[in-house]
Amino acid sequence: MPKIAFGQHFFRIEGDITVKEKSELQSQLTIGKFYYDKNIGKLVYNITFPEKQVLVSKDTVLYHFIADTLNSRTRSFDMTKFSIFNLCLENQLNNYGMENTFYKIDNVEKDGDLVISAWVPGKSHEKYFGKVLISTKNNRLFGIIFMNPEGKIVGKQFFEDYTVVDGLAFPKRMIKFTYTGDKQTSQITTFDHLKLNNLNEKNYYDYPVPAH
Amino acid sequence: MKKALLTSVFAIAIAVNGLFAGNADLFCYDQDQLNKEFSDLDMLENYVKINEGITLTSLMNENHPLIAGISFNNPFNLSIPFSEPPLGIPSFWWGCIIGVWGVAVVYFVTEDKEETKQALKGCVVGTLVGVILYFGIYVWALGYAGFF
Numbered sequence: 528m529p530k531i532a533f534g535q536h537f538f539r540i541e542g543d544i545t546v547k548e549k550s551e552l553q554s555q556l557t558i559g560k561f562y563y564d565k566n567i568g569k570l571v572y573n574i575t576f577p578e579k580q581v582l583v584s585k586d587t588v589l590y591h592f593i594a595d596t597l598n599s600r601t602r603s604f605d606m607t608k609f610s611i612f613n614l615c616l617e618n619q620l621n622n623y624g625m626e627n628t629f630y631k632i633d634n635v636e637k638d639g640d641l642v643i644s645a646w647v648p649g650k651s652h653e654k655y656f657g658k659v660l661i662s663t664k665n666n667r668l669f670g671i672i673f674m675n676p677e678g679k680i681v682g683k684q685f686f687e688d689y690t691v692v693d694g695l696a697f698p699k700r701m702i703k704f705t706y707t708g709d710k711q712t713s714q715i716t717t718f719d720h721l722k723l724n725n726l727n728e729k730n731y732y733d734y735p736v737p738a739h
Numbered sequence: 740m741k742k743a744l745l746t747s748v749f750a751i752a753i754a755v756n757g758l759f760a761g762n763a764d765l766f767c768y769d770q771d772q773l774n775k776e777f778s779d780l781d782m783l784e785n786y787v788k789i790n791e792g793i794t795l796t797s798l799m800n801e802n803h804p805l806i807a808g809i810s811f812n813n814p815f816n817l818s819i820p821f822s823e824p825p826l827g828i829p830s831f832w833w834g835c836i837i838g839v840w841g842v843a844v845v846y847f848v849t850e851d852k853e854e855t856k857q858a859l860k861g862c863v864v865g866t867l868v869g870v871i872l873y874f875g876i877y878v879w880a881l882g883y884a885g886f887f
Contacts, residue, residue: 554779
């Protein structure tokens with residue numbers, strides 16, 4: 528089917544993914560492919576390293592398959608809605624989808640080449656959630672800073688090396704820092720060979736999971 | 740007059756500068772430090788990508804130098820155990836009250852080993868209680884009939 532038939536409506540994205548993580552004591556390297564179809568709502572990781580396995584996130588359940596057999600089913604936070612894949616397909620990456628949350632925009636400022644917007648949680652959530660700062664550079668998401676209710680920075684995320692696939696801008700590199708007490712965890716996620724609206728690979732985009 | 744005007748201009752400049760400055764400093768990190776920190780994982784990543792199909796287990800089995808000194812953790816530890824039993828009724832009671840069929844229901848509905856174990860425990864307890872009750876009633880009935 529010619530690309531023009533889809534216009535600007537993107538509903539599927541896939542590509543290679545590599546996640547490297549370092550904390551004080553441990554390291555992690557995960558390599559594989561990801562598949563996401565926003566209409567199906569499943570985020571599927573076909574992992575080849577450290578071991579061959581498939582992870583499927585749907586709603587708040589994470590399914591773990593080894594050799595196509597369900598190994599475990601665990602409850603998780605909803606990884607799909609606020610995944611970079613969904614935010615990109617929904618064209619909400621610039622504000623990280625904050626408009627659809629209990630956060631409200633507090634102010635916007637320009638600092639050098641960054642436009643920084645400050646988001647604060649609604650009254651009923653400010654006891655548990657802190658301010659979030661979102662910066663854009665050249666009209667693309669550049670970084671996010673998460674604070675706790677006391678105003679201390681608990682996480683930073685950077686979106687770099689943007690590529691444009693069929694007109695859709697996507698960061699090929701994400702850097703994430705998480706601060707727990709005086710400990711820091713660093714994570715680098717890279718994407719490659721991105722493909723949009725691939726009508727093949729249905730076996731991954733709609734990877735079968737138990738119906739309940 | 741000139742002095743007052745100059746002061747006002749300065750005041751406005753400081754106010755504007757204060758309004759538009761500050762938070763950009765938070766959006767930075769040490770790129771060199773990060774590269775240094777991840778150099779061992781970068782080498783491992785390149786090796787794995789060249790040698791398609793290789794796994795951590797195979798590297799461990801051959802004591803590969805690229806994984807020496809790296810302590811790997813479970814990458815999928817963000818989740819918590821799923822333990823929602825069928826219809827919200829604890830799996831133990833499915834096994835205890837409905838017996839083997841209850842275990843089957845839990846097994847097929849949850850596909851969760853822990854939940855199925857709970858149902859099995861319930862099944863064993865339920866069966867034991869049933870047997871004890873059966874003999875208790877039997878003994879009571881015999882006694883009531885004057886056999887003791």
